[in-house]
Amino acid sequence: MPKVLHVIEDLECGGHAEQLRLVASATRAAGESVAVASLRRPGPVAAPLCAAGVPVEWLGWRSAVDPYAAVRLRRLARRLRVDAVQTWDAASDRAVRWSRAGRGKAVWAAVDRGGAAGPRRRLAGADLVFGPYEAADGAASAAGRLVRTPNAVDPTIAGAHTDRAAARERLRAGGIRLGDDAVVILAVARQESPEAVRQLAWAADLIRVVNPAIRLLIAGGGRGSAAAQRFAAAATEPGLVSWLGPWPDLRDLYAAADVAWCSGSGGPQSTPALEACLAGLPLVVAGAAAAPIDGIIVADLADRAGWARATLAALKSPRTAPPAAALADHAPDVVAKRQVEGIAEAMSRPRC
Structure with missing residues (x-):
C-alpha cells in the first residue's frame, strides 16, 4: 500500500x-x-x-x-x-x-x-x-x-449525549460559567469571517428576548476572533456569548449543549455538523441545500428572525441517539x- x-x-x-x-x-x-x-x-x-x-x-x-x-x-x-x-x-x-x-x-x-x-x-x-x-x-x-x-467524524463523540449534568460540571470546573438551567447553544467554527460571527451574536440576542436563559458558546480560533469578540461585547447583553477559543476536546461541549449551530460554508457535511449529529444534538445549519440527515434544520443565517425561529423549533426537539447508519460512511x-x-x-x- x-x-x-x-x-x-x-x-x-x-x-x-x-x-x-x-x-x-x-x-x-x-x-x-x-x-x-x-x-x-x-x-x-x-x-x-x-x-x-x-x-x-x-x-x-x-x-x-x-x-x-x-x-x-x-x-x-x-x-x-x-x-x-x-x-x-x-x-x-x-x-x-x-x-x-x-x-x-x-x-x-x-x-x-x-x-x-x-x-x-x-x-x-x-x-x-x-x-x-x-x-x-x-x-x-x-x-x-x-x-x-x-x-x-470522531466516533468517541457518539457517547456525548448521555450525561449533560456531569459535562456541565466539568466545564464549570474548567472555568466556564454555566448554570444547570441554562439553555446552551454551541457553535464550533473558525472565526475567519467576522460577519458570520456577528450574525450569530445578533441571532442569539434575538432569541434571548424570547428565552432569557439562552447562552451561546463559540469554540474555535481564527483571524477574525478578536474583532468578533469586541463586537459581541459591545452589541449583546453581558454573559450572553462566551468565547472559548480553540478547544481540543469537544465532547463535553456537545454533551452540555441543547442545540448546535453550524454557520460555515461546509453546511450539513461539515465536521461540526456531523459531530453534532453524532452527539445526538438538534442542529441548525446555514445553507440552502437539503440536509442529508434527518433532524437537521437548514436556515438562512442572514435572516436573523428565520434563524431564531429555526433555533426555537430545534430546542423543542429531544436529543436522540446518534444515527449510526447515516454516519457510517464518515x-x-x-x-x-x-x-x-x-x-x-x-x-x-x-x-x-
Missing part, C-alpha cells in the same frame, strides 16, 4: 487538522505507513497524532516563500520514500508546489474541504483531489481527478481507506 506524507500549515485546533488527525490515525491503526509534516510549529493536535503512532515533523516554515523549509520538505519526502504527498490547505499546496515534493514518482493528492460554494484553491498541479462535494473542484472533476470522500477508517485506494489508483496511471 502507498506510503503517504500529509502536509499541513499547522496543527492548531480546526477542521483541517482534525480531519488529518482522524485519517492519519486510522491509516496508522490499519498498519499502513503514514507521517505528518507541519509547516509551522505544531499545535495541540500534534499530541494525539504522536500518541496514535504517527510521526510529526516540524518544517519551520517562517514566511510565504521559504526556500530553506522547501528544501527540508523535499528531503523529508525523499528520506521517507513516500509514494504520495497529501496537502490539506492553501499553504501546504504552495509548499508542495514550490518544493517539488510531489514531483517525480510521488503522487500529489490534495484535500479540498471548502464548502460547495466556498472559495477554491489553486489545485491545477494536483494528481487527484479528495472532496466531499460535487463542485469541490470543477477542473478536477472534469479531468477525472476528483475522488468523492466525505469528512470523517467513519475515519472508511474515509482513510477510500483516500488510500484513490492514491493507489492514481499511482497506477501514467504520469507526465
Whole structure:
C-alpha cells in the first residue's frame, strides 16, 4: 500500500487538522505507513497524532516563500520514500508546489474541504483531489481527478449525549460559567469571517428576548476572533456569548449543549455538523441545500428572525441517539481507506 506524507500549515485546533488527525490515525491503526509534516510549529493536535503512532515533523516554515523549509520538505519526502504527498490547505499546496515534493514518482493528492460554494484553491498541479462535494473542484472533476470522500467524524463523540449534568460540571470546573438551567447553544467554527460571527451574536440576542436563559458558546480560533469578540461585547447583553477559543476536546461541549449551530460554508457535511449529529444534538445549519440527515434544520443565517425561529423549533426537539447508519460512511477508517485506494489508483496511471 502507498506510503503517504500529509502536509499541513499547522496543527492548531480546526477542521483541517482534525480531519488529518482522524485519517492519519486510522491509516496508522490499519498498519499502513503514514507521517505528518507541519509547516509551522505544531499545535495541540500534534499530541494525539504522536500518541496514535504517527510521526510529526516540524518544517519551520517562517514566511510565504521559504526556500530553506522547501528544501527540508523535499528531503523529508525523499528520506521517507513516500509514494504520495497529501496537502490539506492553501499553504501546504504552495509548499508542495514550490518544493517539488510531489514531483517525480510521488503522487500529489490534495484535500479540498471548502464548502460547495466556498472559495477554491489553486489545485491545477494536483494528481487527484479528495472532496466531499460535487463542485469541490470543477477542473478536477472534469479531468477525472476528483475522488468523492466525505469528512470523517470522531466516533468517541457518539457517547456525548448521555450525561449533560456531569459535562456541565466539568466545564464549570474548567472555568466556564454555566448554570444547570441554562439553555446552551454551541457553535464550533473558525472565526475567519467576522460577519458570520456577528450574525450569530445578533441571532442569539434575538432569541434571548424570547428565552432569557439562552447562552451561546463559540469554540474555535481564527483571524477574525478578536474583532468578533469586541463586537459581541459591545452589541449583546453581558454573559450572553462566551468565547472559548480553540478547544481540543469537544465532547463535553456537545454533551452540555441543547442545540448546535453550524454557520460555515461546509453546511450539513461539515465536521461540526456531523459531530453534532453524532452527539445526538438538534442542529441548525446555514445553507440552502437539503440536509442529508434527518433532524437537521437548514436556515438562512442572514435572516436573523428565520434563524431564531429555526433555533426555537430545534430546542423543542429531544436529543436522540446518534444515527449510526447515516454516519457510517464518515467513519475515519472508511474515509482513510477510500483516500488510500484513490492514491493507489492514481499511482497506477501514467504520469507526465
